[in-house]
Amino acid sequence: MRVHGMRRSRGVVVAVAVLAWSLARLAPVIVAQPQSSCLLAGTDSAAILDELSGIRAKDSVIRLTGFTRTPASSGFHDAVEFLQESLRQAGVPDVHVESYGTDAPQPWSVRRRPGLPSWEVRRAELRSMDPPRRIASFEEEPICLARYSRPGHVVADLVDVGVGVSPADYVNKDVRGKLVLATGYANRVDELAVGGFGAAGVIVSGGSSYSPRTGWGYPDMVNWQVLNPRASGGREPSFAFVISQDEGEWLREQLRGRRTLRLEADVDATLADAPQEVLTAAIPGTSHPDEQVLLLGHLDHVRPSANDNASGSSALLEVARSLQRLIRSGRLVRPARTIRFLWMTEGAGTVGYLNAHPDVGGHTVAALNLDMVGEYLVPGTGPMRLTRTPDSLPSFLVDTVMNMVQHVDTRVVFDPTGSDSLLNIRLAPFSANSDHYTLADGAIGIPAMLLHHAPDPFHHANIDGPDKVDPTEMHRSMFIAAATAYYLARVGPEQLPRLAAEVYGGASMRLGETAREALSLMDGVPVPERDEAYGFADRKLTHVADRELGALASISRLAPEHLPDLKPLASGLTAQATAHRAALASRYVTLTGRRPPLRVLSSGDARAERLVPRKKVRFINERWQQELQVDALTASEREWLTQYMTGTELPQVYIRVPEMLNFVDGRRTLLDIRDRVSSEFFDWSVGDDYAGHYEDMSLAARRIGIDSVLELMRLLEKGELIVLEERK
Numbered sequence: 001m002r003v004h005g006m007r008r009s010r011g012v013v014v015a016v017a018v019l020a021w022s023l024a025r026l027a028p029v030i031v032a033q034p035q036s037s038c039l040l041a042g043t044d045s046a047a048i049l050d051e052l053s054g055i056r057a058k059d060s061v062i063r064l065t066g067f068t069r070t071p072a073s074s075g076f077h078d079a080v081e082f083l084q085e086s087l088r089q090a091g092v093p094d095v096h097v098e099s100y101g102t103d104a105p106q107p108w109s110v111r112r113r114p115g116l117p118s119w120e121v122r123r124a125e126l127r128s129m130d131p132p133r134r135i136a137s138f139e140e141e142p143i144c145l146a147r148y149s150r151p152g153h154v155v156a157d158l159v160d161v162g163v164g165v166s167p168a169d170y171v172n173k174d175v176r177g178k179l180v181l182a183t184g185y186a187n188r189v190d191e192l193a194v195g196g197f198g199a200a201g202v203i204v205s206g207g208s209s210y211s212p213r214t215g216w217g218y219p220d221m222v223n224w225q226v227l228n229p230r231a232s233g234g235r236e237p238s239f240a241f242v243i244s245q246d247e248g249e250w251l252r253e254q255l256r257g258r259r260t261l262r263l264e265a266d267v268d269a270t271l272a273d274a275p276q277e278v279l280t281a282a283i284p285g286t287s288h289p290d291e292q293v294l295l296l297g298h299l300d301h302v303r304p305s306a307n308d309n310a311s312g313s314s315a316l317l318e319v320a321r322s323l324q325r326l327i328r329s330g331r332l333v334r335p336a337r338t339i340r341f342l343w344m345t346e347g348a349g350t351v352g353y354l355n356a357h358p359d360v361g362g363h364t365v366a367a368l369n370l371d372m373v374g375e376y377l378v379p380g381t382g383p384m385r386l387t388r389t390p391d392s393l394p395s396f397l398v399d400t401v402m403n404m405v406q407h408v409d410t411r412v413v414f415d416p417t418g419s420d421s422l423l424n425i426r427l428a429p430f431s432a433n434s435d436h437y438t439l440a441d442g443a444i445g446i447p448a449m450l451l452h453h454a455p456d457p458f459h460h461a462n463i464d465g466p467d468k469v470d471p472t473e474m475h476r477s478m479f480i481a482a483a484t485a486y487y488l489a490r491v492g493p494e495q496l497p498r499l500a501a502e503v504y505g506g507a508s509m510r511l512g513e514t515a516r517e518a519l520s521l522m523d524g525v526p527v528p529e530r531d532e533a534y535g536f537a538d539r540k541l542t543h544v545a546d547r548e549l550g551a552l553a554s555i556s557r558l559a560p561e562h563l564p565d566l567k568p569l570a571s572g573l574t575a576q577a578t579a580h581r582a583a584l585a586s587r588y589v590t591l592t593g594r595r596p597p598l599r600v601l602s603s604g605d606a607r608a609e610r611l612v613p614r615k616k617v618r619f620i621n622e623r624w625q626q627e628l629q630v631d632a633l634t635a636s637e638r639e640w641l642t643q644y645m646t647g648t649e650l651p652q653v654y655i656r657v658p659e660m661l662n663f664v665d666g667r668r669t670l671l672d673i674r675d676r677v678s679s680e681f682f683d684w685s686v687g688d689d690y691a692g693h694y695e696d697m698s699l700a701a702r703r704i705g706i707d708s709v710l711e712l713m714r715l716l717e718k719g720e721l722i723v724l725e726e727r728k
């Protein structure tokens with residue numbers, strides 16, 4: 001009944017959508033439209049929307065998912081060749097592959113890092129001898145072999161070790177020379193079972209490398225796992241087969257009621273040093289070709305990895321093809337700045353590109369990272385998320401992107417073969433989960449945002465196939481990317497007041513939102529914590545006002561020679577912040593009958609207020625742990641650091657420490673830096689598929705213990721990354 005009703009209404013929606021779609025296609029220019037709120041001219045946005053095709057993009061997704069796109073390996077190379085050929089056929093200029101050998105210069109590193117090796121698998125199969133049965137085959141599903149598995153041929157009995165990630169799982173079990181069946185993270189199981197207890201190899205079933213919730217309701221799901229690409233602690237990993245929960249159950253069923261189950265595991269694979277390939281293409285700018293807008297997406301991952309990230313890679317191809325066609329045909333004016341496209345290995349490829357072009361931050365005005373941009377919005381799948389730039393790097397980019405989102409929201413955008421889902425997009429806090437993180441790093445300084453969908457129940461699994469990619473959602477993502485890039489590549493001094501108004505409006509909304517959080521924080525805490533809450537709330541208002549003034553000021557980056565007058569809007573933002581702070585203070589008086597307290601500094605706070613950190617060497621902040629001279633630290637200092645970075649003292653420590661370094665500019669005090677990072681909220685954390693976005697303003701989430709920050713900075717100084725200067 002319900003299904004029937006849904007089908008009927010769906011039919012009506014589709015009919016209306018198709019009608020609207022055809023009308024939009026037939027008459028995008030003729031129909032008189034109210035003045036558009038879009039930053040782009042109406043004819044430009046209509047032309048971009050019309051030329052982009054979700055169907056074409058999905059065709060490329062289908063092609064790309066046929067490749068096992070292991071970094072620096074033949075499948076990745078084949079995918080690069082496919083894209084390269086497609087770009088050439090589309091007439092996109094400046095298509096070439098950059099290749100970074102293992103001896104390439106690394107100006108962004110203090111200490112040389114080995115790149116990712118290539119990993120070529122000729123054969124990998126796991127079989128049961130009796131009853132004879134094929135359990136996993138690399139040819140069929142390459143995801144069944146954990147990446148960087150080493151070669152081996154083993155005929156051995158199977159031992160079930162449960163989760164297999166702690167020594168307790170191995171008590172009273174003889175695994176020596178045997179294959180172990182576990183449910184934990186393959187790399188850890190390998191370290192313990194093979195490295196610690198002498199097992200011959202690893203089989204992991206069900207579960208997930210990321211979240212225990214992933215895979216619920218999908219018993220045939222096989223999750224993607226990765227072993228150490230390099231020897232760790234003097235030991236090379238062995239191999240790990242990864243099988244579904246159902247297949248694991250079949251093995252456990254066989255083990256029950258019989259003494260042994262004999263399996264044959266056969267892995268023929270090679271690891272070698274190999275260059276990283278980065279594919280790039282560019283639509284050159286006319287008057288400012290040295291300035292660029294960067295669109296990027298990672299091409300690597302196991303087959304099929306459709307949404308992650310054949311979707312982003314294909315979206316980039318379709319955006320490049322469409323913009324090039326529109327410009328060549330004269331439907332769009334050639335932009336002033338260059339629009340550059342980048343397809344690379346996540347992390348390693350981006351860092352390779354930055355090392356090969358160490359000054360790219362200086363001439364890149366903005367970047368959009370497309371990673372998982374085409375999901376069908378089925379139950380369990382999160383909305384499209386657009387992550388803000390970090391608070392350390394406020395930018396006009398956020399409101400430019402949100403303007404394009406608004407535009408897409410006022411149009412019927414369904415692709416003919418795509419879904420009729422409605423737009424579901426939200427602006428999300430800054431996150432560390434893809435390449436935008438490195439670009440927006442304080443060292444590089446490129447305002448960068450991520451377009452992605454999260455949570456995605458099929459992420460890093462065999463069932464992330466092309467059937468999960470929706471041409472309609474691809475169309476919307478591609479429009480946001482193409483329109484933003486084209487606008488920022490074109491925008492000149494005369495359009496900047498309009499952009500400034502956009503930033504002013506967005507900034508005012510965010511300030512208002514912060515006022516709501518600040519007031520509710522102070523009202524929500526028990527009386528003994530009220531003064532502390534007032535301090536946090538007031539400082540957050542100040543911090544957000546600074547950030548938004550920074551976003552407004554960033555507009556001058558687009559026309560350094562013709563600075564628009566931003567003073568009236570800046571005064572407006574300052575006045576709003578002052579009014580919000582006054583409202584907060586007034587509420588404090590009402591609640592307590594006292595005037596708001598002056599800040600009392602602890603001795604640690606006072607020490608931090610006298611210290612000004614400055615970077616001593618050039619490194620990408622998010623990679624500080626790899627750059628630190630750990631030999632300079634004592635064993636107990638190293639232990640403290642490990643505890644701080646992996647323990648529970650500081651939530652989101654993985655992103656907050658790099659963000660502290662992002663704020664280091666040789667002028668800010670350590671106290672100011674700590675205060676700013678305690679005001680900032682981040683969304684992404686591994687193993688957490690929380691889908692909401694209201695900032696956690698609880699005091700617990702805001703507290704960053706100053707004594708630990710002082711110790712951390714002392715160790716960073718000892719490890720030769722920064723110097724701490726006494727403030728004069």
Ligand SMILES: [Zn+2]
Pocket residue numbers: 298308309346371372434
């Ligand atoms: Zn990805």
